[in-house]
Every structure is written in C-alpha cells, then in structure tokens.
Amino acid sequence: MPNLPDPLVDELIAIVGSSHVLTDDMDTARYVGDWRRNFPGAARAVVRPATTQEVSRVVAACSARRVAVVPQGGNTGLVGGSTPDATRREVVLSLDRMTAIRRVDPLDNAMTLEAGCSVMSAQAAAVSVGRLFPLSLASEGSATVGGVVSTNAGGEQVLRYGNTRDLTLGLEVVLADGRVLDSLSALRKDNTGYDLKQLFIGGEGTLGIVTAATFKLYAQPRQVVTAWVAVRDPQAAVELLALLGTAVGERVTAFELIGRQALDQVLAHGTPGMRDPLDSGSGWAVLFDVSETSERMDPSPAVEDVLGMAMEQGLVLDAVLARSVQQGRDLWALREHIPEAQRLEGPSIKHDISVAVSRIPEFIAEAGAALEALLPGVRVVCFGHVGDGNLHYNQSKPVGMADSDFLRHVDRVHNTVHEITMAMNGSISAEHGIGRLKQAAFLQYKPPVAIDLMARIKKAIDPGNVFNPGRVLPCDLVNP
Template sequence: MSTLPDPLVADLVAIVGATHVLTDTADTARYVSDWRRNFPGAARAVVRPANTQEVSRVVSLCSARGVCVVPQGGNTGLVGGSTPDASRGEVVLSLDRMTAVRRVDPLDNSMTLEAGCTVLNAQAAAAEAGRLFPLSLASEGSATVGGVVSTNAGGEQVLRYGNTRDLTLGIEVVLADGRVLDALSALRKDNTGYDLKHLFIGGEGTLGIVTAATFKLYAQPTKVVTTWAAVRDPQAAVELLSLLGNAVGERVTAFELIGHNALAQVLTHGTPGMRNPLAGEHAWCVLFDVSEASARLDPTGAVEDVLGQAMEHGLVLDAVMAASGQQTHDLWALREHVPEAQRLEGLSIKHDISVAVSRIPEFIHEAGAALQALVPGIRVVCFGHVGDGNLHYNQSKPIGMADAEFRAVEDAVHDTVHAITARMQGSISAEHGIGRLKQAAFMQHKQPVALELMARIKQAVDPANTFNPGRMLPLDLLLSHPSH
C-alpha cells in the first residue's frame, strides 16, 4: 500500500530546504527523546530553519494548518518540556542551525547571540573580546542560548551574577502568528511600558520562540580562589557563606554544597584520576569560588582568614585551596559530574527545590528524616547551589531494592519533598522548570490566582495553543479559564 506524501512536509521543505526537514526515524531520534528518557515521543517532522525569517514562515505555516510546534534548543532539559508528544503530530522546530554571534560590544558590556549558539561558545565569544559571559552550567557544551532563556537557567555563578533573567537585556521572539517581536535592545534603562521580554524568559517555549538574545557582559576575573572544604553540617555551610560574604562581599561567585553520597557516587563512577580532595570521609563539603576583577587586588588572604576563623569555631573541619588552574578544574569536575554519576548509579528520583538560604539546614534535616521513615535505607544525594538557596535534592534507591519497588514509592517521595518545600515557602522548581514532569506538583502548590493569570497570558499571546501545548500549563487549566 502506498503512502501519500505529507503536504505539510512539502511546504516546510519549500521554506528551509529538503536537507533540513527530517522525517526518518533515524534522523529524528535525537530530537524526540529527552535527556532522562522519561518522555520518548515522535514528531510529524523536525524542521531546522537557518534564520529568524525562516522561523517566522514555518510558524505561520503551522499556525495556519493547526499544527502544534515544539521549540527546541540543545534538548538538555530535565522536565520533558522540549520533546514532542507522539499522539499530537507535533512539529519540532530546532534552532540548532542558528548559531551566529551577531554582535559583541566590550564598551557597552553586551553581546547578541542567535538562539542556537551554545553557552560554551557564548563564553568563548565574550572571552575573545576580553569580557566574561558568566552563565555556567554542566551542560554548557550543548545547552543553547534559546534554551537557557526559555527556561531561565541558573548554574553555578547565580550567587554573584544572577540567573538568565538577570543577564538578559533583550530578546528577539517569533510569536504564534509568525510575527517577530524585536526587543533586542542593549539598553540598561527603558521605562516605556511593560517589559515584555520577561514573559518569554522562563516561559518554556509556551508563548513564543526565542530566536536571539542580548546579554550583559562583565570584566574577566584576574584572580579566582577556589576552595574545597569539609564542614561540620549544613548549618556550618550557611554560616561559612555568611562569613565569606562579610569578608569579601560580592566576590563570592559560587558556593556549592556536596553531600557524602553525591561525592561517593562521583568517585565510584567518575573518570580515572578523580579523587577525594581531602583525607578521610566527610558527611558534608562545600566548593566555592571567590573572584576578583582588579589586577591590584588579591582575595586569597581574606579567604585564608575566613577559613582560619571557621576552623577555630568548628565550622570547617578541613580544607584545600586550588594552587593552579588544573586543580581548580579538577575540583569543579567533581561537582559537575554528580548528575552523570547518579545516572550511572541506577534509578533515582530527582528534585530541584529552593528555600531561603537560612532554611537550607532545616530543610535537609526535616526532608531526610521524613524520607528515611517513608523508605528505610533511601540514599539522599544532596548537592547544589546553596549560595542562592537552590538544592538538587535527589534520591537513589536503597541498596538491594528492585527498580520496580523504588518506582512504586516515587510519587510518595515527591509528595513528601514538595510538601516540606511548600511549608517552608520554597519553590518546587528552582531552575529546571515545569515541563511535563512537574505539572501535578505545580498545580498543587502554585497559588490559584497565579495559575489563572498564567492561563490568561497564554490565551492572549497564543490563543490557538500552537506552542508547546501541554507543557508547563496543563490543557485542563487553559480550558478552565477560557478567554473572553
């Protein structure tokens, strides 16, 4: 039996060319499954436009045909927000061909990049101009500008420089009817009405397709003091952070907490040469950077003084400061390898929560006790950006427990962690977003009035629900708040 050609595919080919419309299973495989393999799907087609004009034409075509579009950057998301639902016949619009660095202005301390440019290449473009693009995350080699803007990505240096929302000066975005909103201005001050870019930053591709963005740049640090320290407990980590802030102010660039189970898994599954930076085993460690841009100043002495005080008061048990760029790299490699090590360890349950920094110790204590009561022997893999209150609070199954048995308690584990987070006025998703994975918790813990406002914004900007339907905002939420 012959299969009729898909007229939509033919029209997409007319816009971007035959080599950039993918329909064969082998060609589309990397675009239709998420990194965690939780949401495998299938696409009617994967289309790869070369510029904003082609994105506009593709969106106009799909909108006119009633075809839903799933925007995709590097596909490094962790909540199922950028892959297609096989039941809907969606088109994946990949921005991986749009990689240009449009402009770098070291005098203005800004740079404009196309959505497919990776974070790593963005860092390199800034460095070539003698500037720093401070966004830094484990997936920076594949995560793209459009993706980090759409998910408001954070990373290790949020403490000093802020997350993507704080770094973004302007965006270019294709709307659901194909029109282009050019808001790429590098202005630091513009009080002419609503700041529309903030609708799309963190919007997870549900309101428009970001095709380019303008970012802030900073002076490159001339000195970075990297330290790995064993601390008495999470309370000691928070107090050490406070001492550092008092001593060096905003120069504290990153401050990461690493629990024993996290480091143990890295040392088990890491690359050859990875080793514990300190003698003996410790329940809790921190990894932090203190950086200085002025060549006339060196924060090393101040950091040494803080560590000495912290040791005298029993906050720090042992510490090592990197003596070279290679040692700095090696220390950060331990932290950055935690997610991959946990994947190699086997089935796990993941959370990306935030609470006030002062409540980090309380959260860790209360959640740990509750989970041990729920699943005796559960292994908490706790690590993350404690400097801004964001923990990756994950769980590996107890030794000897079958995968099926662990999956059976997953919902109860989520409910326990999210309930404690909500009780402490925290967030169930600090930087990964909602996607499809966290919708149930999102609906349970987000204020009803906030959900209603989000639904009305979605209906106003994308009334046909063309972009990323069923991601972040559940379809029944949109139906329960029809537009007027």
C-alpha cells in the first residue's frame, strides 16, 4: 500500500530540501535507536536543518500542527532522551549539519560553536589558538555541543574545570514558537535579570533547541603528571585526594576510582596489550592527573612526595607514574574502556549516582553489602569521578546465572542503590540526566515542590509540550 501524502513532510522539505528530510526506515535507522538499545523508536520524519533560521522554521511548522519534536545531537545519550518513541508521530530534529565554528578568540578566552560540532572538534578549535577546551569524555568524537549543553555533561576534568554548566558563557536557542533567543555573549559578568541560559543547560531538550553555544577557554597545560595508584580501599582514595589537594591545589585535574571488577573486565575484553599497570591484584586503584600551565613549575616532585607520604600512612600500596604522553594515554585507555568492556561481559544494571566525597567509602560499603544480600555473587563494577563524588555503580550478573534470571532483579537492585543514595543526601543522576530511563525514580525522589516548579517552567516556555514530551517530566504534568 503506497504511503499517503504528509503535508508536514512536504513543508519540511520546502524548508531544508528533500535530501535532508528522511522518512524511509533504512534512512532513519541511526537516528531512532539509542546507544544502549533500550529505547527503539520510529520517527514520522528525521529533519536535518543547516542553519538556525531553518531550525526556527521547522519548529514553527511542527508547533503549528502540534507535532512533537525530539532534538538530537550525536545520539550518545544514555537515558533515552534523544530518540523518538515507537508511535511514529514524533519528528527527530537532528543538528548534525550545523557544525560551524563561528568564532575562537584567545584574548576573550572564548569560542562560539554551532550545536552539531563535535566535542573533539571543539577541543581542536581551542588548540588551534593555543587554548584548552577542557570538556573531555569517552564519546567526544561523536558527542556534540548541543548535546553536552542539553545534558550538562561532566567528563573526566570536572574536578578542575567544572561541568558544561560551568563552561558555558552564552547560548542561542530556538523556542517552541520558532523565536530565537540570542544570548551568545562572551561576557563573564552580566547581571541584567534572570540568567536564562541556565534553564536550557541540562534541560535535555525539553525547553528549547540549542543551536549554538559560547564556551570558556583556558590556558593549555604544559606539564601533566598521570599516575595509576593501588590504594588500600575507597577510604584511602578519598584521603589521598585530600592530600593531593593540600599539596597542589586546583592542579588536581582528574581523580578516578576504579574497582577490581571493572579492571578485570577491561583486561578480559580490551585491546591486545592492555594489562594491569601494577600487577598488584589490589582491589582498588586510583587514576589521576595533576596538570600545570607554567613551564617553570614542575608538579612531579610534589606528587611524588604525596605518594611517598601516603605509602608511609598505609593509604597507597603501590604506584606508577607515566613517563611519557603515550604512557599516560595508555593508563587512561584502561579507564575509558570500562563501559564497553562491561557491555561485552553481558547484561548489566547501571547507576550514575553522586554523594558527598567524604561519604563515598560509606556508600560503597553499604550498597555492596545490601546487593550481596539481595543477589549473592553479584559483581559490582564500581568506577568514576570520585573527585566530585560521582560514581558509576554498575552490576554484572553472578557467574553462571542466566541473563533472564539476572534481569528479573533490575527493579529491586535499582531500588536498593537509590534508597541508599538518597539516605546519604545524594543524587540518582549525577551526569547522565533523566530522559525516559530514570523518570520513575526521579518522580519518586525529587521533592514535590521542585517537580511542580519544573512543570510550571515547562508549561510557561513550551505550552504546547512540543519539545521532547514525556522525557524528564511525564506528559500528564505538563500537557495543556
């Protein structure tokens, strides 16, 4: 049976051209499924505008017909927030053609990029003028500017430079009626009313479509000390972080905790040549960077002194310092391969939690004991940005257990981890967002007053619930 004419598709074609409106299932396949394959969908159309003006016209056309729009960047999200549902009613608006680098200014220490520009391209643009764009994450080759803004991405260097929210100076945003909010200023100080850009940073595409962003730049590090350290336990890791901070201050750029189960899975599924840097068999390791922007100051002696002191105190069991840039990259490759290694290991249950840094050891001990009682033999894959309290606290099935038997425990495992997290005044989503995956837990644990305020903001800015309906907030809270 031939497809019936679709007036909306015809209008979208008139705006962006027929080659940039995709409706065939084969053409739309890469836009309608998420990386984890948890939320397969189907789109009424995938539209790929090339300019902010085209985005504005596409949004206005969809809004006039009350058709939902799902904004999408690199489609590297992990919570089902950037792909369509299965109804085939939603339009995916991909920003993958908007890749221009509009401005890079080393004197302002700022650059302006379009939303489809990849994080890796943003890093290269900064390097081209002798500056650093410090956002760094495993998916940086495909993750885009608009995506990291909309999810307030963190990454490995949050400890020194902050989340995307801390790096963003200004935004250009298309609103639900097609109007464009142009706030791309590179100003560091602007006290003229509400800071509107903050609504869209971390908004997961539910309030507007980010089409460009202005970011802070920094001096490039001239020296980086990278160390892989076997520690006694998580408490020792936290105490080592404090010692480093006292010795070198804000030069501690990244500080990652890696549990033995995480490293073992990398060694089992990683690329040839990957090995335990210490062959120590230690249950816990820390990977950290200390960076210095001045050529006249070498942080290595201070780092070595701290490690020596920590060994004397019994906090550190062994350590290795990278002696070259390549050795440092090899150490970081172990950390960055953990998610893929766990995927290859089989089904897993994932959490992205945060607690106060001082409570990380308590959380790991309490959650580990509770999960073992719930599911004997469960393998906890614990790793993450312990320097800012963010743990990726995942579970692989007990050895020999059938996948189906393990997955029957998903809800109980989530409830166990989330209850312990909230009892410690933590967060059930430190950096991945809510999307569809975590909505139930979000509604359960977020204070009702906060949810009500969010719903009011959504209704005020997007009264027709055009942008990403059903993500973050359920439709029944925001439908007109």
